[in-house]
Amino acid sequence: MAVKKKPQNKGGFFRGLARFMLLLFGLACALGFWLYQYASTPLLQNTPQDFVVASGGVKKVADQLVKQGVIDQALPFLVLARISGKDKQLKAGSYNLTAAVSPWQLLEKLSNGDTTTLTFTLIEGANWRELRKSLNSNPHLRHDTALMSDAELLAELGVSAISPEGLFFPDTYHVDKGSSDLKLLARSHQRMQAKLDKAWAERSANVQLKTPYEALILASLVEKETGHAKDRALVAGVFVNRLRIGMRLQTDPAVIYGVGDSLDGRLRKVDLLTDTPYNTYTRSGLPPTPIAMVGDAALKAALNPAPTTALYFVAKGDGSSVFSNTLDEHNSAVRKYILNR
Template sequence: MRFFFKLFLALSFLVCLAAGGLWWWANQPLELRNSPLDFRVNAGSSLRSAASQMREAGMVVDTNLLALLARAFRADTGIKAGSYSVTTGVTPLQLLDKLIRGKVTQGEMILVEGWTFRQWRARMDAHPDLRHETRGLTEQQVAERIGLATTRLDGLLFPDTYLFDKQSSDLDLVARAVRAMDKRLAAEWAQRDAGLPYKTPYEALVMASIVEKETGRESDRPMIASVFVNRLRRGMLLQTDPTVIYGMGEAFDGNLRRRDLLADTPYNTYTRAGLPPTPIAMPGQASLRAALHPAVSEALYFVARGDGSSHFSKTLDEHNMAVNRYQRGAK
């Protein structure tokens, strides 16, 4: 009996020694190739494969000891996939806590109201935290990859600030923005004012994109929408410069000339009645709301005052006077 008791004490001592050694290691700073050190844990990774990914990124970590530590906390199967960042001084215990809690680092992308998809794409292509899967694809191919049958994505993505797991696919970001626009447009369409001259939510989206490009001040959006809605109801041409510019594409050099207003394209609202065939930009929430809840007015014209706001007129004579006053400097 005395032998077994001594053996028990010896084993207990060894267990305590091992536990103490593991605890000491768990609280020692890990060696990092650089600080901060970014690494990614792929979806479905075990703790051992995650440790391999961390070593490849430049972290010196003992896989066996990390696995033992995780087992001690019953967390060896509870790590979260995603992008992580650690700095000098991080310990195995702190690292494990990050992995268990899923304290991933996030990238941020601001997609701007009024921009086209070409402009948004340039910003995404330059973002270092995205995985660029759209490079080399046409706009139509990008649309197809996210399940859309269209050649143009303008108007279909909702402008917002998007947070994402670093090294997420830019296709995933585009798909999120499309879903966000679908949700916002559906909500506004369901509560739209009665009697609007739109047959479909898409037509309302086209109108919202025009309002977005024509408005310098958010408070003017409902009145801008009212002018265009009144024109549609009367069968008048919309005569809005941003649609002409959009139709010119890369041929637009920053100056809109009279000959441009006379050159017919599907987007020239000086030569063609009704709405253009597609949105011309990405409208924000305020423009969506204005298109589906325009102000009640008899205004048919507006002109920029030069301070970001617009002057609205019921008649052409009144409009011409406003043009003389605000754009030609007449008193």
Template sequence: MWGRLFGLVLFGILAAAIAGGAWFYSWAVTEQPSPPSHSVLIESGGVNSVAQQLVRQGAVDSVPLFVLLARISGKDAELKAGSYSLKVPISPWMLLKKLGKGEVDLQMFSIIEGWNWRQLRQALNTHPYLKHDSANMSDEEILAALGISALSPEGLFFPESYRIDKGSSDFKLLARAHRLMQEKLDDAWASRKPDLPLKTPYEALILASIVEKETGKAADRPVIAGVFTNRLRQGMRLQTDPTVIYGVGEAFKGDITKAHLRTDTPYNTYTRAGLPPTPIAMVGEAALTAATQPAVTKAVYFVAKGDGSSAFSETLDQHNAAVRKYLRNN
């Protein structure tokens, strides 16, 4: 009798286990409704934290069951943070595989050649898919958080279109852009022409930023860099309007005046010799190459022709004639 009773109990346990397993399997492979936002944002954390975030956002309906599924499958240590698109219903099992593979919903953020730091910060702070961790921080605090030792963040981030995880920190993007700028600057400095009037890679970056802002036509970049290189060698002032405008800052309203040119600031290259203290813009690879490999030219002057290109002159008389010709036509 006892043997028969034990057998019945064992059968009952086995039947319950089979039924429970079948029910659990059915739960794992049955599609659940898409969350209201059609996406989920998973921050870093263990499997319990991930399951809680999924339930909170409406992607699954049970924390314990999702945790059990992750642990049974061995994927509990593979779950990756990020934003995941869930535009169609998905089963807990397929969602678990998606999180394990890190199939995040990628967005784009572009840093534009010639942007200044103020424009970059504005773009960061208004991008809908970035987490704005730097929004309320000063420039000094941002540099410290990134581990950058510099007077200013200006020019330190490479213009490029970056793929970003939806909901990722703007610091992550800035760190990537800074690393890429350092790589590009190091490569340009290593390939520089001999006897440049530049002492450091940072000075090359400053000159490149001026070339970036002065160039209307790509083919003119090396020659414009050659003009500024000649001026530096000869001890001439650079006398470039973009640095003056940068020094005026947000007060600049679109028209440069004689008052602007006469007002001394650290960036006024009409009143001060040499390079300004920092770059004035974000610099592309072509401008870096031009600054470190300038064209060989005797020109020390240039003026915009009105079509995006420039007219170059070797003497002040030639330059004055070009100014009369092209500025009168404009």
């Protein structure tokens, strides 16, 4: 005798499925309404407000925002970021809020990288000691290099040089607040290298310098010796003439650099007689490194010196110089412009 199967209650199954789908739809609507309300409601905060976002995932960013008081809770912001697809677009940097914003507006700001910037100027003629002091005292930079030795800093930059001196191009740079001083130095060094490469490629055919680094050293002497733009190429010409005949450069800025922080006011006779690697009165040839940061004009002058027979120059006191071919002419200019002041 065949056993009859009980008819399945298909109507009950579909009614249950409909209720479940209706519940899911209701939850989705509730979540959507909640997200809309959250996304469009201004955050309660004090403005203006500065805050920093470090690199990392969206959860790390949300936690940073909570810690800095930008948002109250990480989870709603995290959900909004992930549902909107902006969780992969958040950019590190320093930000500023001038008025209350909604979570959605905050997400837009972070995903667009609408960061605040600072301007940092590297000054022509300043030396590495001065630059490093300026970097370390800037409250808006992250001081990653503060505890590095010069050798460690150069290694981080991937530079093979005996000193950081002169390796950075003087200019005004715009960087994010809170960014690394190492990143700023890397930008400046890359620009200096590009400038030096270009100047070296365009050098005069009669320039007898052996390497771009020697050109950088000579340019730093020109930078420190000249107050008038029109004198740069002539000063470079004097230095080139002296190098060619083996005459010592006898340039005071190099001596001052070698004396360093121990210099007490003006150069004295004892300073000129005390031998250091930078004393161009006691040593022939170029100093071992540049003595300052150099600009475009000094680089161009060093590699395209003026054709001159002069071997001497003396400052007139107004920033310009008098150039002489002989020692007698030079001594006469010294008496006129230095001793009789």
